[in-house]
Amino acid sequence: MADIEKDSHHIIRYPKLVMVWVFLLLLTGLTVWVSRLDLGVLHVWGSLAIAVMKAFLVIAFFMHMRYEGRLLRGLLLLTLVTLAIFIGFTFFDLSYR
Amino acid sequence: MIRKMEKEYAGAKLGIWLFLFTEILLFGGLFLLYATYLSSYPREFAIAGREMHLGFGTANTILLITSSLFAAMSVTAVQQGEIRKVLNLLGATIICAMIFLVNKYFEWSSEIGHGFYPDSPRFSAGPIGEALFFSLYYLTTGLHGFHVLAGVGLLTVVALKVRRGAIHAGDYVLLENSALYWHLVDLIWIFIFPLYYLVL
Numbered sequence: 001m002a003d004i005e006k007d008s009h010h011i012i013r014y015p016k017l018v019m020v021w022v023f024l025l026l027l028t029g030l031t032v033w034v035s036r037l038d039l040g041v042l043h044v045w046g047s048l049a050i051a052v053m054k055a056f057l058v059i060a061f062f063m064h065m066r067y068e069g070r071l072l073r074g075l076l077l078l079t080l081v082t083l084a085i086f087i088g089f090t091f092f093d094l095s096y097r
Numbered sequence: 098m099i100r101k102m103e104k105e106y107a108g109a110k111l112g113i114w115l116f117l118f119t120e121i122l123l124f125g126g127l128f129l130l131y132a133t134y135l136s137s138y139p140r141e142f143a144i145a146g147r148e149m150h151l152g153f154g155t156a157n158t159i160l161l162i163t164s165s166l167f168a169a170m171s172v173t174a175v176q177q178g179e180i181r182k183v184l185n186l187l188g189a190t191i192i193c194a195m196i197f198l199v200n201k202y203f204e205w206s207s208e209i210g211h212g213f214y215p216d217s218p219r220f221s222a223g224p225i226g227e228a229l230f231f232s233l234y235y236l237t238t239g240l241h242g243f244h245v246l247a248g249v250g251l252l253t254v255v256a257l258k259v260r261r262g263a264i265h266a267g268d269y270v271l272l273e274n275s276a277l278y279w280h281l282v283d284l285i286w287i288f289i290f291p292l293y294y295l296v297l
Contacts, residue, residue: 014173020166025162028158047292047295048291050291051288051290055287062168062276062280072114086125087129
């Protein structure tokens with residue numbers, strides 16, 4: 001199942017992609033199951049944690065980010081940090097009003 | 098010549114990713130709105146959230162994840178020069194997207210039929226939090242729906258180009274970038290699904 005390198009382009013083999021898909025389906029099942037449990041506010045954090053895991057799988061494998069260079073990875077990080085700052089700072093404001 | 102092609106390829110990839118980052122921030126703004134309204138109206142959000150159809154949400158999640166798999170496989174197929182397979186996979190991606198939109202139509206029809214729409218008699222009489230939940234729900238899933246529609250258009254153009262031979266194993270950046278756009282549509286849904294269908 002080793003992937004292939006061709007002129008700096010990374011080719012991901014079909015079985016690996018199918019495996020990522022299976023994991024995504026399992027996580028979807030898990031998140032629906034968790035939502036039925038009586039966990040209170042943990043629901044929100046549990047569901048978000050599973051969503052982040054799914055997002056990681058999609059970005060890393062389906063979107064080939066695992067095989068990209070420093071520039072794209074750095075920009076992705078910058079975007080996520082920006083998003084975290086504007087959500088985080090809004091909540092600093094909201095929580096201490 | 099090879100070096101110049103490589104630079105063009107890297108530039109095209111950088112371009113699509115920059116666009117995708119702006120999309121993440123756009124939907125990020127809507128998720129921020131959701132989070133702030135949820136913290137201000139937790140009880141109303143919980144009541145409104147119970148009206149959502151989990152079945153539609155789950156079916157559409159599975160459809161988008163599967164369509165994303167087909168899109169990712171189509172990139173592998175074009176890299177290996179399997180043109181017939183590329184066309185089949187793109188077709189399968191587009192069919193999943195269409196079924197997603199048909200589901201959306203039935204889901205929204207049912208909700209509107211139950212009196213959940215902005216400025217409906219039910220919302221004008223009730224507390225503001227429930228109306229806010231549904232306004233935000235229609236805005237977010239509606240904008241996402243437009244992205245699905247745009248993705249269908251884009252993937253159709255790409256499929257036609259593949260058939261004409263304009264996209265092939267030696268030059269496939271347009272297919273790869275369209276697949277990236279499609280994965281983003283999936284990615285946004287991965288967050289819409291728990292927020293609107295599960296956590297409340």
